[in-house]
Amino acid sequence: MFSFRQEHSVMIMKKSENMSCGNKSQEQDSSGNNEIEKTKICPMRTFVETQDPSSKEVEDLTLRRFLRARDLDLEKASGMLLKYLKWRRSFVPNGFISTSELKNEIQQKKMFLQGSDKKGRPLGVLLAGRHFQHKGGVDEFKRFIVYIFDKIFARMPPGEEKFIVIGDLEGWGYANFDIRAYLAALSLVQDYFPERLEKLFIVHAPYIFTAAWKIVYPFIDMKTRNKIVFVENKKLKSTLLEEIEESQLPETYGGQLPLIPIQDT
Known part of the structure:
Protein backbone atom coordinates (compact mmCIF):
# COMPACT_ATOMS: atom_id res chain seq x y z
CA MET A 1 0.00 0.00 0.00
CA PHE A 2 1.29 3.46 -0.90
CA SER A 3 1.99 5.96 1.80
CA PHE A 4 0.57 9.48 1.34
CA ARG A 5 4.01 10.69 0.25
CA GLN A 6 4.42 7.93 -2.33
CA GLU A 7 0.91 8.49 -3.70
CA HIS A 8 1.54 12.24 -3.93
CA SER A 9 4.80 11.59 -5.81
CA VAL A 10 3.06 9.38 -8.34
CA MET A 11 0.39 12.07 -8.89
CA ILE A 12 3.12 14.62 -9.58
CA MET A 13 4.77 12.26 -12.05
CA LYS A 14 1.53 11.59 -13.93
CA LYS A 15 0.67 15.28 -14.05
CA SER A 16 4.12 16.15 -15.40
CA GLU A 17 3.61 13.86 -18.39
CA ASN A 18 1.27 16.49 -19.84
CA MET A 19 3.74 19.33 -19.40
CA SER A 20 6.40 20.54 -21.81
CA CYS A 21 9.91 21.64 -21.02
CA GLY A 22 13.00 22.67 -22.89
CA ASN A 23 16.17 20.67 -23.34
CA LYS A 24 18.49 21.40 -20.42
CA SER A 25 21.50 19.90 -22.16
CA GLN A 26 23.95 21.57 -24.51
CA GLU A 27 25.42 18.22 -25.47
CA GLN A 28 24.78 16.41 -28.73
CA ASP A 29 22.20 13.63 -28.77
CA SER A 30 24.13 10.36 -29.05
CA SER A 31 21.07 8.15 -28.61
CA GLY A 32 19.49 8.52 -32.05
CA ASN A 33 15.88 9.49 -32.66
CA ASN A 34 14.21 7.42 -29.99
CA GLU A 35 10.92 9.30 -29.80
CA ILE A 36 9.53 7.30 -26.90
CA GLU A 37 12.65 7.99 -24.87
CA LYS A 38 12.46 11.69 -25.70
CA THR A 39 8.88 11.96 -24.47
CA LYS A 40 9.96 10.58 -21.08
CA ILE A 41 12.62 13.21 -20.40
CA CYS A 42 10.33 16.11 -19.54
CA PRO A 43 8.06 14.30 -17.06
CA MET A 44 11.09 12.67 -15.46
CA ARG A 45 12.86 16.01 -15.07
CA THR A 46 9.74 17.67 -13.67
CA PHE A 47 9.27 14.90 -11.13
CA VAL A 48 12.85 14.58 -9.91
CA GLU A 49 13.18 18.36 -9.55
CA THR A 50 10.23 18.37 -7.15
CA GLN A 51 12.01 15.71 -5.07
CA ASP A 52 15.57 17.02 -5.36
CA PRO A 53 16.13 20.60 -6.62
CA SER A 54 19.81 19.82 -7.30
CA SER A 55 18.68 17.67 -10.22
CA LYS A 56 18.13 20.89 -12.20
CA GLU A 57 21.84 20.68 -13.02
CA VAL A 58 21.51 17.17 -14.47
CA GLU A 59 21.73 17.08 -18.25
CA ASP A 60 19.24 15.32 -20.49
CA LEU A 61 21.76 12.69 -21.58
CA THR A 62 22.05 11.60 -17.96
CA LEU A 63 18.28 11.30 -17.62
CA ARG A 64 18.20 9.21 -20.78
CA ARG A 65 20.83 6.85 -19.42
CA PHE A 66 18.78 6.21 -16.29
CA LEU A 67 15.65 5.75 -18.40
CA ARG A 68 17.38 3.15 -20.59
CA ALA A 69 18.72 1.40 -17.51
CA ARG A 70 15.16 0.88 -16.31
CA ASP A 71 13.66 0.07 -19.72
CA LEU A 72 12.00 3.50 -19.96
CA ASP A 73 9.99 2.95 -16.78
CA LEU A 74 9.56 6.53 -15.61
CA GLU A 75 9.00 5.77 -11.94
CA LYS A 76 11.87 3.31 -11.63
CA ALA A 77 14.27 5.53 -13.57
CA SER A 78 13.37 8.56 -11.43
CA GLY A 79 13.89 6.60 -8.24
CA MET A 80 17.22 5.34 -9.50
CA LEU A 81 18.41 8.87 -10.37
CA LEU A 82 17.29 10.30 -7.03
CA LYS A 83 19.13 7.52 -5.22
CA TYR A 84 22.27 8.29 -7.23
CA LEU A 85 22.12 12.03 -6.46
CA LYS A 86 21.73 11.37 -2.73
CA TRP A 87 24.58 8.85 -2.78
CA ARG A 88 26.89 11.16 -4.73
CA ARG A 89 26.45 14.02 -2.25
CA SER A 90 27.21 11.69 0.64
CA PHE A 91 30.05 9.70 -0.90
CA VAL A 92 31.78 12.56 -2.72
CA PRO A 93 30.94 15.64 -0.60
CA ASN A 94 33.74 17.73 -2.11
CA GLY A 95 32.61 16.99 -5.66
CA PHE A 96 35.76 15.02 -6.46
CA ILE A 97 38.02 12.34 -5.00
CA SER A 98 41.69 13.19 -4.53
Missing part, protein backbone atom coordinates in the same frame (compact mmCIF):
# COMPACT_ATOMS: atom_id res chain seq x y z
CA THR A 99 44.63 10.83 -4.83
CA SER A 100 45.35 11.43 -1.13
CA GLU A 101 42.26 9.31 -0.40
CA LEU A 102 43.56 6.45 -2.55
CA LYS A 103 47.07 5.77 -1.29
CA ASN A 104 46.75 1.98 -1.16
CA GLU A 105 44.92 1.67 -4.45
CA ILE A 106 47.31 3.84 -6.42
CA GLN A 107 50.34 2.01 -5.01
CA GLN A 108 49.11 -1.16 -6.69
CA LYS A 109 49.52 0.46 -10.14
CA LYS A 110 46.69 -1.53 -11.67
CA MET A 111 44.58 0.96 -13.66
CA PHE A 112 45.61 2.73 -16.85
CA LEU A 113 43.89 5.15 -19.20
CA GLN A 114 44.91 6.10 -22.71
CA GLY A 115 43.61 5.91 -26.25
CA SER A 116 40.08 5.38 -27.52
CA ASP A 117 38.08 2.98 -29.64
CA LYS A 118 37.00 3.61 -33.25
CA LYS A 119 34.04 5.68 -32.07
CA GLY A 120 36.11 7.89 -29.79
CA ARG A 121 35.14 6.21 -26.54
CA PRO A 122 37.91 6.30 -23.88
CA LEU A 123 39.85 3.09 -23.28
CA GLY A 124 40.93 1.87 -19.86
CA VAL A 125 43.10 -1.11 -18.93
CA LEU A 126 42.82 -2.93 -15.60
CA LEU A 127 45.58 -5.33 -14.55
CA ALA A 128 43.56 -7.45 -12.14
CA GLY A 129 46.55 -9.53 -11.08
CA ARG A 130 47.84 -6.49 -9.20
CA HIS A 131 44.77 -6.12 -7.00
CA PHE A 132 45.05 -7.29 -3.41
CA GLN A 133 43.06 -6.51 -0.30
CA HIS A 134 44.64 -3.77 1.80
CA LYS A 135 44.08 -1.79 4.98
CA GLY A 136 42.00 0.80 3.11
CA GLY A 137 39.34 -1.85 2.65
CA VAL A 138 36.33 -1.80 0.38
CA ASP A 139 35.58 1.86 1.08
CA GLU A 140 38.86 3.00 -0.45
CA PHE A 141 38.33 0.60 -3.35
CA LYS A 142 34.91 2.11 -4.06
CA ARG A 143 36.41 5.58 -3.96
CA PHE A 144 39.02 4.41 -6.44
CA ILE A 145 36.32 3.18 -8.80
CA VAL A 146 34.52 6.53 -8.64
CA TYR A 147 37.87 8.28 -9.19
CA ILE A 148 38.40 6.10 -12.28
CA PHE A 149 34.96 6.90 -13.65
CA ASP A 150 35.40 10.63 -13.13
CA LYS A 151 38.75 10.51 -14.92
CA ILE A 152 37.24 8.61 -17.83
CA PHE A 153 34.23 10.91 -18.13
CA ALA A 154 36.53 13.94 -18.22
CA ARG A 155 38.15 12.50 -21.37
CA MET A 156 34.92 11.89 -23.24
CA PRO A 157 34.23 13.97 -26.35
CA PRO A 158 30.96 15.99 -26.42
CA GLY A 159 27.92 13.77 -26.78
CA GLU A 160 29.76 10.56 -25.90
CA GLU A 161 28.55 8.60 -22.90
CA LYS A 162 30.36 5.28 -22.81
CA PHE A 163 33.82 3.77 -22.39
CA ILE A 164 35.69 0.53 -23.06
CA VAL A 165 37.75 -1.48 -20.57
CA ILE A 166 40.26 -4.26 -21.07
CA GLY A 167 40.35 -6.39 -17.93
CA ASP A 168 43.64 -8.26 -18.04
CA LEU A 169 43.78 -11.33 -15.75
CA GLU A 170 47.33 -12.39 -16.54
CA GLY A 171 48.93 -13.58 -13.31
CA TRP A 172 45.59 -13.60 -11.50
CA GLY A 173 45.29 -16.10 -8.65
CA TYR A 174 43.16 -16.78 -5.61
CA ALA A 175 45.14 -14.17 -3.67
CA ASN A 176 43.60 -11.59 -5.98
CA PHE A 177 40.05 -12.81 -5.48
CA ASP A 178 38.41 -10.07 -3.43
CA ILE A 179 34.70 -10.84 -3.60
CA ARG A 180 33.61 -7.79 -1.58
CA ALA A 181 35.54 -5.46 -3.87
CA TYR A 182 34.23 -7.13 -7.02
CA LEU A 183 30.62 -6.88 -5.88
CA ALA A 184 31.15 -3.28 -4.80
CA ALA A 185 32.47 -2.37 -8.25
CA LEU A 186 29.59 -4.20 -9.89
CA SER A 187 27.06 -2.32 -7.76
CA LEU A 188 28.59 1.03 -8.71
CA VAL A 189 28.48 0.19 -12.41
CA GLN A 190 24.91 -1.07 -12.34
CA ASP A 191 23.26 1.17 -9.72
CA TYR A 192 25.02 4.53 -9.97
CA PHE A 193 26.67 4.67 -13.40
CA PRO A 194 24.19 2.90 -15.69
CA GLU A 195 24.66 2.82 -19.45
CA ARG A 196 28.26 4.00 -19.16
CA LEU A 197 30.13 0.79 -19.87
CA GLU A 198 30.10 -0.06 -23.56
CA LYS A 199 32.18 -3.22 -23.38
CA LEU A 200 34.49 -5.10 -21.02
CA PHE A 201 37.05 -7.32 -22.72
CA ILE A 202 38.37 -9.97 -20.34
CA VAL A 203 41.74 -11.22 -21.55
CA HIS A 204 44.29 -13.77 -20.32
CA ALA A 205 41.72 -15.38 -18.03
CA PRO A 206 43.32 -18.36 -16.21
CA TYR A 207 41.39 -21.54 -15.60
CA ILE A 208 41.16 -20.89 -11.86
CA PHE A 209 39.20 -17.71 -12.59
CA THR A 210 36.22 -19.94 -13.45
CA ALA A 211 35.47 -20.52 -9.76
CA ALA A 212 35.47 -16.80 -9.00
CA TRP A 213 33.34 -16.08 -12.05
CA LYS A 214 30.66 -18.53 -10.92
CA ILE A 215 30.33 -16.64 -7.64
CA VAL A 216 30.12 -13.18 -9.22
CA TYR A 217 28.02 -14.04 -12.28
CA PRO A 218 24.59 -14.27 -10.55
CA PHE A 219 24.96 -10.67 -9.37
CA ILE A 220 25.48 -9.33 -12.89
CA ASP A 221 22.31 -8.05 -14.53
CA MET A 222 21.51 -9.02 -18.11
CA LYS A 223 22.39 -5.63 -19.57
CA THR A 224 25.87 -5.84 -18.07
CA ARG A 225 26.38 -9.50 -18.99
CA ASN A 226 25.84 -8.61 -22.64
CA LYS A 227 28.74 -6.15 -22.46
CA ILE A 228 31.31 -8.68 -21.19
CA VAL A 229 33.46 -10.46 -23.77
CA PHE A 230 35.96 -13.21 -22.92
CA VAL A 231 38.75 -13.12 -25.47
CA GLU A 232 40.80 -16.17 -26.46
CA ASN A 233 44.56 -15.65 -26.28
CA LYS A 234 45.07 -16.68 -29.90
CA LYS A 235 42.48 -14.14 -31.05
CA LEU A 236 43.47 -11.36 -28.67
CA LYS A 237 44.87 -8.76 -31.07
CA SER A 238 42.42 -9.46 -33.88
CA THR A 239 39.44 -9.18 -31.52
CA LEU A 240 40.62 -5.91 -30.01
CA LEU A 241 41.38 -4.48 -33.46
CA GLU A 242 37.73 -4.92 -34.40
CA GLU A 243 36.95 -2.14 -31.93
CA ILE A 244 40.24 -0.27 -31.53
CA GLU A 245 42.71 1.05 -34.11
CA GLU A 246 46.29 -0.21 -33.71
CA SER A 247 47.44 3.37 -33.10
CA GLN A 248 45.12 3.52 -30.06
CA LEU A 249 45.79 0.04 -28.73
CA PRO A 250 48.29 -0.44 -25.85
CA GLU A 251 51.67 -1.88 -26.86
CA THR A 252 51.19 -4.90 -24.62
CA TYR A 253 48.34 -6.03 -26.93
CA GLY A 254 50.19 -5.37 -30.17
CA GLY A 255 49.35 -1.70 -30.47
CA GLN A 256 51.37 1.49 -30.33
CA LEU A 257 50.47 3.23 -27.06
CA PRO A 258 52.29 2.82 -23.73
CA LEU A 259 50.29 2.09 -20.60
CA ILE A 260 49.77 5.29 -18.64
CA PRO A 261 48.73 5.07 -14.95
CA ILE A 262 45.35 6.71 -14.53
CA GLN A 263 46.62 9.12 -11.88
CA ASP A 264 49.09 10.50 -14.45
CA THR A 265 46.46 11.26 -17.09
